[in-house]
Amino acid sequence: MAPAAINQARFAAVLTDMFPPGRAPLIVCKPPWIPATPHSSLDNAVYDPGSRILFRFLNEVPDHLEPGGEAWLVLSDLAEHLGLRTCEDLLAAITEAGLNVVERLDTKPTHPKASDRDDPLFEAHAAEVTSLGRPVRR
Numbered sequence: 001m002a003p004a005a006i007n008q009a010r011f012a013a014v015l016t017d018m019f020p021p022g023r024a025p026l027i028v029c030k031p032p033w034i035p036a037t038p039h040s041s042l043d044n045a046v047y048d049p050g051s052r053i054l055f056r057f058l059n060e061v062p063d064h065l066e067p068g069g070e071a072w073l074v075l076s077d078l079a080e081h082l083g084l085r086t087c088e089d090l091l092a093a094i095t096e097a098g099l100n101v102v103e104r105l106d107t108k109p110t111h112p113k114a115s116d117r118d119d120p121l122f123e124a125h126a127a128e129v130t131s132l133g134r135p136v137r138r
Contacts, residue, residue: 018056023066029057030074035084051085051093058097062137071099073133081124099135106131 014020019027032038032048048054054075061071079085094101106129108114114125 018053019060019064023064023069025066025069026072027061027064027069028072028074029061031057033076033078034082035079051079051089054090055093058093058099058135061135062098065137071135073135074130075133076128076130078124078128081127082121094135097135098138100138101133101135103134104131 031051031053032044032046034047035049035051035054036047037049038044038047057071057073065071075090077087080087080090109125109128109130111125113119113121114128116122116125119125
């Protein structure tokens with residue numbers, strides 16, 4: 001059997017604040033999910049005070065997409081279940097950014113906290129939905 005062809009596509013990793021210069025056909029973002037203050041560097045993966053990263057992404061992504069390009073947003077609704085952000089706030093931010101979600105794929109958690117009734121956040125984890133949304137320019 002002959003070896004499979006290897007795609008020799010090139011890429012570059014760029015350290016930047018949010019977006020590198022230029023435009024892209026696809027931009028994917030998985031911002032921290034909880035709008036609260038981080039207390040360690042590890043917390044930065046989960047906590048985003050005031051949803052600043054999320055809202056900044058939504059506001060700036062249209063300027064960084066190629067014509068016909070797509071933004072993919074991976075986001076949990078755990079903040080909504082904990083009363084830290086409302087679904088209406090998120091939908092308003094999407095609308096204010098001039099975006100429209102054209103497709104959304106949802107999944108329920110399978111991690112142990114979603115079934116551990118002794119966990120203080122059990123109800124929120126059990127109700128949590130993580131979505132891959134495709135917001136595009138209107």
